[in-house]
Amino acid sequence: MSDSPVESHAAMIRRIRRAKVDTSYLYDSERLLDEKIEFLAKNCSRVLDFGRSSRERFERFHEGQAITCDINQYDDYPDVIDDLCDVRALEWGGFDGIVCMAILEHVYAPHLAVDNLHRLLEDGGHCLVYAPFLWRYHGAADPSYLDYFRFSRDGLAYLFRDFSEVTIYPFRGRFSTLLNLTDFWKPKVEKRFGQGVNRFVDRVLGRLLRDREQVRQASGYFLWARK
Numbered sequence: 001m002s003d004s005p006v007e008s009h010a011a012m013i014r015r016i017r018r019a020k021v022d023t024s025y026l027y028d029s030e031r032l033l034d035e036k037i038e039f040l041a042k043n044c045s046r047v048l049d050f051g052r053s054s055r056e057r058f059e060r061f062h063e064g065q066a067i068t069c070d071i072n073q074y075d076d077y078p079d080v081i082d083d084l085c086d087v088r089a090l091e092w093g094g095f096d097g098i099v100c101m102a103i104l105e106h107v108y109a110p111h112l113a114v115d116n117l118h119r120l121l122e123d124g125g126h127c128l129v130y131a132p133f134l135w136r137y138h139g140a141a142d143p144s145y146l147d148y149f150r151f152s153r154d155g156l157a158y159l160f161r162d163f164s165e166v167t168i169y170p171f172r173g174r175f176s177t178l179l180n181l182t183d184f185w186k187p188k189v190e191k192r193f194g195q196g197v198n199r200f201v202d203r204v205l206g207r208l209l210r211d212r213e214q215v216r217q218a219s220g221y222f223l224w225a226r227k
Helices: 005-016 029-043 055-060 112-118 153-159 176-182 186-194 195-208
Strands: 046-050 066-070 095-102 121-132 164-170 222-225
Touching: 005 153, 029 055, 029 095, 029 121, 029 164, 029 186, 029 222, 066 222, 095 112, 112 121, 112 153, 176 186, 176 195, 186 195
Parallel strands: 046 066, 046 095, 095 121
Antiparallel strands: 121 222, 164 222
16 A cells, blocks of 8 residues: 555655755855865766866866766867766766766756766765755856756755765855845955855844844755765
């Protein structure tokens, strides 16, 4: 006899709540990225980087250790052209590390994309992800890529429910997230004064407004998952 809808829902909630939430990098995303990319560079033999989303940190991988993948061809990358939602060229289980940051909002079927991230990883492999929650539209003007989705903490925990270990790292608090939606905050304030200014804004306004739920209204979430 199958479970009732109430029982099935409760079981799903238990799976989602297995994901850990770590707020220690709320205002220090650079340190988080340094640590995770360094882990992949030191411990993985075959890394797949979607959209070359490791950016300048890609240079930390030694020659032949990492390959890039994108659905579009650009001047200097990718090594492989493929669709994360409909993988045809990449090898299942062929990677022990994956970088996929600011990619999931641009795919048309994120549930299929995450399932494929899981299939592309070998057992015990690690995946570094970033997905926005409260962020403005940023599709390409051409449009070579579009902007489809945003992800809450619960939504990410659900999408990555089949991974054995998941840790979610919120980025920015409620009020600094709102300021970051403006055109001036990140280029003119945050880049000049560092992410510490976000901590100050969230702390002061949080106390004034008695807001204790900062991390539920983040700009986005980094996620570290192990298959």
